[in-house]
Amino acid sequence: MKKLRVLLVGAAFSSDLHSDGYSRILDKVQIVGICDKDLNRVAALAQRYGFTGYTPYDDYAAAIEQCDCDLVDICMPNFLHHDVAVKALNAGRDIICEKPLATTVEDAQDMVDTADRLGRHIYYAEDWLFAPAFRRALEILNSGKVGRPLYIRARECHSGSHSPFAQSIKYCGGGCMVHLGVHPVSFMLALKENRWSELTAMTSGGSGSNLVHRQMEGEDWAGAFLRFADGTYATLEANYVTVGGMEDVLDIYCEEGCIHVDLSFSGPVRVFSLPGLDYTVEKAEITTGWSTPAVDEKYSLGYCGEINHFVDSALAGRDAQVGLRGRDGLETLKVINLIYRSAREGVSVKNDRLEG
Ligand SMILES: NC(=O)c1ccc[n+]([C@@H]2O[C@H](COP(=O)([O-])OP(=O)(O)OC[C@H]3O[C@@H](n4cnc5c(N)ncnc54)[C@H](O)[C@@H]3O)[C@@H](O)[C@H]2O)c1
Incomplete structure (x- = not known):
């Protein structure tokens, strides 16, 4: 079975929440890259969840450009969601984005419009x-x-x-x-x-x-x-x-x-x-x-159910369920x-x- 190749961007608190989810479904997902400006966090996260064979990055623009992945998972501070998302969408990747979708409605709208224009999916991480x-x-x-x-x-x-x-x-x-x-x-x-x-x-x-x-x-x-x-x-x-x-x-x-x-x-x-x-x-x-x-x-x-749903949706090339799509993050x-x-x-x- 084809595995979903994920680039994790951000390797601290929320990335730990998502990684727990990924670590339970390694039969259908592979962490191919982990990026954080603090490379010690990258190594610690990978070790905690047993991720091997990934490439570490300390610059998200380079990671998005160089990493051969299907999906970019954005676990970064809110003000960086828009930039990381637009770069990843333009590189032809689907994205998971932590809440809130962006710091402004304008940025969030731009993310949704960019995904629609490029035919990509935004999976909005609402764990509730x-x-x-x-x-x-x-x-x-x-x-x-x-x-x-x-x-x-x-x-x-x-x-x-x-x-x-x-x-x-x-x-x-x-x-x-x-x-x-x-x-x-x-x-x-x-x-x-x-x-x-x-x-x-x-x-x-x-x-x-x-x-x-x-x-x-x-x-x-x-x-x-x-x-x-x-x-x-x-x-x-x-x-x-x-x-x-x-x-x-x-x-x-x-x-x-x-x-x-x-x-x-x-x-x-x-x-x-x-x-x-x-x-x-x-x-x-x-x-x-x-x-x-x-x-x-x-x-x-x-968090585990959310990640599992996003991996299944991305592998099937479909949108997430209501409440977890980019446009739901925008409406929120x-x-x-x-x-x-x-x-x-x-x-x-x-x-x-x-x-x-
Ligand atoms: N769903 C939830 O319950 C939940 C819980 C906590 C946080 N979050 C969301 O997750 C996102 C991240 O929050 P967090 O708590 O994980 O933050 P954090 O501060 O714990 O981690 C952010 C990481 O990003 C890295 N980083 C920052 N700027 C960078 C850059 N320019 N290049 C590379 N790496 C950089 C930092 O080194 C840090 O490791 C936020 O949007 C937050 O709202 C969601």
């Missing part, structure tokens, strides 16, 4: 859509056994990004809403096939007005209310003021039932440790006392920018592009 517990919730919802959904509440929150680029809007495109809220926003848009009708939002405003992170230009708290064309309401929330570990929570209220999912803290393992464990859950500051250590965290958060970014506009101007925004 592959988290097994969220998929089970959607399966129950779609079974009709809880009735029609009326109201959905979703949030991703933790205590702050590890990335130095997250401090400046120029490098990342915003604050916690663009970093974390991007997941619940994409999830809801995928569920409703992008048919949102109205939104209104509030944020902590960034810098000096933030609740905790006053050095950060973007906001550290944000909440948005959305209404969808079918009448469903949603509250979507993101913040950097949540200590104790990352929260990924989904509540679905329906006519004949409700569904509650807590991805991070509802595992079957409970531990009490006086010295503390090596690791419990993402972003947990301490590991002493009682904890609920994650079981196969990267799988539970959806548009909505997030309107959330920022609503919060800034204190207005409710209607979707004038909604048809039918």
Whole structure:
């Protein structure tokens, strides 16, 4: 069977998440190149996941030009997504792009237009859509056994990004809403096939007005209310003021039932440790006392399923499912920018592009 040849660009945090996924499907994928300006990270990543026979690169333009690959996987800081993507698409490669698609709607639109013009695919990496517990919730919802959904509440929150680029809007495109809220926003848009009708939002405003992170230009708290064309309401929330570990929570209220999912803290393992464990859950500051250590965290958060779906889609030469296409990443970014506009101007925004 032909294997998909992947060039990984970026060899740190998100690249580690994707690599875990690749390492489980080496029967259909081959990592042929890994690029990072820090070559020690390239070697460490390859060793951690047992990748062999790849070429290391420290310059992404050279890597895209020289590496004989089918797909470029972009795990780089947000402000570089556009440049890496356009170079890779122009070199005839499909791409996987981490969230958000770009730092501006203009750049994201250019990426989508470039891919369309060249007949290439953008696979937009939204892991929430592959988290097994969220998929089970959607399966129950779609079974009709809880009735029609009326109201959905979703949030991703933790205590702050590890990335130095997250401090400046120029490098990342915003604050916690663009970093974390991007997941619940994409999830809801995928569920409703992008048919949102109205939104209104509030944020902590960034810098000096933030609740905790006053050095950060973007906001550290944000909440948005959305209404969808079918009448469903949603509250979507993101913040950097949540200590104790990352929260990924989904509540679905329906006519004949409700569904509650807590991805991070509802595992079957409970531990009490006086010295503390090596690791419990993402972003947990301490590991002493009682904890609920994650079981196969990267799988539970959806990264493995997401990578598997992209590899299958690229091998078959087809688009990803709704929510994971370049145009879905673009729509998410548009909505997030309107959330920022609503919060800034204190207005409710209607979707004038909604048809039918
Ligand atoms: N889906 C998720 O849950 C999730 C989680 C974390 C990050 N992300 C996304 O992944 C992307 C990367 O974030 P991260 O946390 O992995 O960042 P990171 O800072 O951990 O890693 C970025 C890597 O890019 C390398 N790099 C930077 N500039 C470079 C250049 N010009 N040439 C070559 N290498 C360069 C750095 O050396 C670093 O190793 C971001 O878009 C972020 O939003 C997604």
